[in-house]
Amino acid sequence: MTEQPFRVLPAVTTDNEHFWRGGEHGELRFLRCADCGTWIHPPQPRCPECLSTDVAPQASSGRGRILTYTVNHQPWYPGLDPPYVVAIVELDDQPGLRLTTNIVGVDPDQVDFDQRVHVTFEEYPDRDGSVWLPFFEPDPDVAGTAS
Amino acid sequence: MRRREVGERRAVISGVGQSQVGRRIYRDPLGLTLDACLAAVEHAGLQLSDIDGLATYPGNMNVPPGFSGVGIAEVHDALRLELDWFAGGLELPGQLGSVANAVAAVATGLCDHALCFRTVWEASAQGDAGRASVTMGGGGGGGYRASSFMQWTLPFGAPSAANWIGMMANLHFHRFGTTREQLAWIALNSRRNAEINPTAIYRTPMSLQDYLDVRMISDPLCLYDCDVPADGSTAVVVSRADAAADLRRPPVRIEAVGTALRGRPSWDQFDDLTTMALRDAAAMMWERTDLRPEQVHVAELYDGFSFITLAWLEALGFCAQGEGGPFVEGGERIAREAAGVPGSVALNTHGGQLSAGRLHGYGFLHEACLQLWGEAGERQVRVDGGAPSVGIAAAGGGPLAAAFLLRTD
Numbered sequence: 129m130t131e132q133p134f135r136v137l138p139a140v141t142t143d144n145e146h147f148w149r150g151g152e153h154g155e156l157r158f159l160r161c162a163d164c165g166t167w168i169h170p171p172q173p174r175c176p177e178c179l180s181t182d183v184a185p186q187a188s189s190g191r192g193r194i195l196t197y198t199v200n201h202q203p204w205y206p207g208l209d210p211p212y213v214v215a216i217v218e219l220d221d222q223p224g225l226r227l228t229t230n231i232v233g234v235d236p237d238q239v240d241f242d243q244r245v246h247v248t249f250e251e252y253p254d255r256d257g258s259v260w261l262p263f264f265e266p267d268p269d270v271a272g273t274a275s
Numbered sequence: 276m277r278r279r280e281v282g283e284r285r286a287v288i289s290g291v292g293q294s295q296v297g298r299r300i301y302r303d304p305l306g307l308t309l310d311a312c313l314a315a316v317e318h319a320g321l322q323l324s325d326i327d328g329l330a331t332y333p334g335n336m337n338v339p340p341g342f343s344g345v346g347i348a349e350v351h352d353a354l355r356l357e358l359d360w361f362a363g364g365l366e367l368p369g370q371l372g373s374v375a376n377a378v379a380a381v382a383t384g385l386c387d388h389a390l391c392f393r394t395v396w397e398a399s400a401q402g403d404a405g406r407a408s409v410t411m412g413g414g415g416g417g418g419y420r421a422s423s424f425m426q427w428t429l430p431f432g433a434p435s436a437a438n439w440i441g442m443m444a445n446l447h448f449h450r451f452g453t454t455r456e457q458l459a460w461i462a463l464n465s466r467r468n469a470e471i472n473p474t475a476i477y478r479t480p481m482s483l484q485d486y487l488d489v490r491m492i493s494d495p496l497c498l499y500d501c502d503v504p505a506d507g508s509t510a511v512v513v514s515r516a517d518a519a520a521d522l523r524r525p526p527v528r529i530e531a532v533g534t535a536l537r538g539r540p541s542w543d544q545f546d547d548l549t550t551m552a553l554r555d556a557a558a559m560m561w562e563r564t565d566l567r568p569e570q571v572h573v574a575e576l577y578d579g580f581s582f583i584t585l586a587w588l589e590a591l592g593f594c595a596q597g598e599g600g601p602f603v604e605g606g607e608r609i610a611r612e613a614a615g616v617p618g619s620v621a622l623n624t625h626g627g628q629l630s631a632g633r634l635h636g637y638g639f640l641h642e643a644c645l646q647l648w649g650e651a652g653e654r655q656v657r658v659d660g661g662a663p664s665v666g667i668a669a670a671g672g673g674p675l676a677a678a679f680l681l682r683t684d
Contacts, residue, residue: 136412136429139420169544170427196449196548198441199494204410204434214433214493216442216543228543230431241449254420261430 134207135261137254143171146185151249151260155187158225167222190247192219192264195226199236213239217264233265281563285382287526288681289514290319291641296474296507296632298398304344307508308394309353315510320523321388327359328380328389328513332373332636334363340409341400341504350392360385368534368556369577369671370636371679375534377513389513393637397504410434424541436579437501439542440672441493444582447549448495450597453585455495457600459486461581461622462499462629464609469626471653476503476632500581505632509641525683527644530665533560533678542673549597553583553590556669556676561592564680568592571680572614572663573646573656575639578627583672591667591678593620615658621646624654636670640679643668647683 140148147169150157159168161175162182174181197215213231218224231239232248245264252259292314294307316323335346347363350356360380367373370393377389401409411434412419421429433439447453463483469475481499489498519526535555538545545551561567568591576587585599588609594602603609603622613619625631625642632638645651649662656663664684671677 133432135432136419136421136434138426138430139422141422144426196442196446198438198445198496199491200432200438200441201491202406202435202437202493204406204432205412208432212432214431214438214442216548224544224546226543228428228431228433241446259430263431 132250132252133209134205135252136205137252137259140256140259147171148259149257150185150187151251151262152258154249156190156247156262157185157187159183160186167225169225169227188219188221188225192217192245194231194239194241194243194245196241197231197239199239211236215239215264217245227262230263231265232263238266281531282382283378283529283532285516286378286513287516287519287528288511288644289388289519289522289526290315290317290321290512291644292316292318292510293474293641294508296476296505296634298476298503298505299402300506301399302506304394304396304508305349305353307396307506308345308350308392311394311508311510312350312354312390312392315390315512318523319388319512319514321512323354323356325388326356326390328377328386329356329358329361330373330377330380330389330391331363332367332370332393333365336365339411341395341397343394344396345394358386360389367675368536368552368677369675371640371668371670371677372534372675374511374513374640374679375532375677378529378532381513381515387515387518390510391513392508392510393635394508395633395635396506397633398506401504427543435493436673437493437496440580440582441496443548443551443586444495444580447582447585447597450549451600453600455487456483457604458495458500458581458585459483460603460606460609461578461584462486464603464606465578465623465627465629465631468611468624468654469630472625472631473652475626475630476505477626477630496580496582499629502579502628502633503630505634507632507634509634509637511637511640511644524648527647527681527683530566530680530682531560531563532680533557533563535559536674536676540674545674550586550590551672552674552676553586553669553672556671556678557587557590557592560678560680566665566680566682569617571620571665571667572658573621573624573643573666575623575625575643575666575668577636577639577670577672578623578629579633579672581629584623584627586672587669588622591669611654611656614656614663621656621663624651624656639670640668643681647681
């Protein structure tokens with residue numbers, strides 16, 4: 129097994145554990161309001177729409193589209209070699225439910241706006257247990273079709 | 276319209292000062308700060324004993340290296356000031372949010388003369404070790420774990436605003452057809468202004484081909500779209516308008532301030548990523564004045580990355596949203612000579628942070644005041660044979676933004 133690229137890892141807490149460890153179960157989890165159904169990201173103790181405190185982690189579809197992206201060429205960290213694609217993905221589950229991520233499994237030249245993508249996890253062992261970084265890759269039926 | 280009492284008109288800018296500015300000058304940041312502060316007080320025609328307020332951004336921080344290092348307490352003590360009011364901190368509408376704090380303090384009578392400063396020594400902090408040595412989470416021996424906003428971006432190899440702004444610029448390119456050949460003119464305009472600014476860091480001419488040939492950082496932003504880390508300190512004195520009568524020069528009046536953030540306070544969650552908080556700060560500023568963009572002669576607009584300046588031009592209404600590319604293309608509408616010409620504005624007349632050095636926001640306010648006072652030397656903008664009378668200084672990008680509309684007429 130080849131060594132993993134260097135990644136700065138998150139400080140996992142009870143508030144964000146569902147996000148960073150949901151990948152163990154293959155799930156991209158966000159908080160969701162039980163009262164009004166709003167998906168919430170980043171995590172917070174009340175629903176921002178209805179102010180309910182009845183919020184709990186739930187698996188999202190893990191599917192969405194690329195809202196915008198950049199091909200990073202700068203070597204910010206030894207052990208994480210450019211070029212790689214940094215993107216903001218908007219999930220199908222709710223307009224505005226988005227996150228910053230990497231687009232993987234595709235040549236950077238083949239990434240495009242509005243491209244359909246799905247989550248794929250990579251486990252990174254850490255001192256207090258693993259985290260699963262949520263990356264995204266183009267859906268098979270559209271991979272490579274971007275101009 | 277949210278028109279309220281425009282209390283900022285009770286405050287003026289009475290003086291500005293700047294330390295030595297350069298790359299890797301390896302000087303104590305407090306020494307740089309005191310140079311700038313003393314110069315600003317002298318410039319205003321005040322004594323240190325007149326200074327009863329002190330403000331700064333971001334306060335004393337050790338990380339990232341060179342980002343600050345000088346806080347309120349250091350300056351307070353070094354100059355033995357007797358303060359009625361002071362405030363330093365990071366959670367503000369951008370770097371000039373600290374000046375907005377001072378304006379509010381002066382306008383409400385908490386103090387009469389507030390000294391505001393911003394110090395950076397990012398060039399010396401990098402030394403010869405390069406950018407990677409100061410990257411968040413890098414070189415920390417593996418012990419660092421990201422929290423707060425940084426947890427959502429650092430694990431994805433995106434530690435820099437170059438990445439976050441790169442995504443915004445790319446979306447602007449995609450949505451509006453903006454091109455690198457257009458964006459280049461932010462950098463080219465700054466360089467031609469820096470050529471005649473004796474304190475600018477990069478003063479050799481730059482061609483469009485130079486720009487297109489240089490290495491990419493985070494597509495579509497190339498090296499020349501990124502500001503240059505510098506060492507230096509800038510200070511401004513904010514005074515109560517009715518306490519400024521016997522100062523050294525007619526004050527620069529504060530017509531309106533914009534500090535709004537009406538969307539989500541986040542680099543990646545804000546609703547319109549092509550405008551970010553610039554939209555809100557600019558809108559608020561115009562809500563507080565009868566002046567219009569057509570009346571502005573000089574615009575000193577933040578350029579941590581060139582795209583931010585383009586977005587400020589749109590947000591402030593010098594052109595419509597999405598038309599920033601055509602507006603700057605060719606450079607004629609933003610040249611020094613364009614001041615006072617309908618549909619034009621002299622932009623970043625000192626060379627911006629791209630060429631004059633990353634003094635982090637305060638350099639734009641410093642330059643706007645010098646231009647309005649007619650003290651900008653060889654690069655002085657002329658309108659009808661005299662100094663310009665209306666200018667904007669705006670700083671910040673992403674979810675951080677504040678804009679100042681200034682006038683001397």
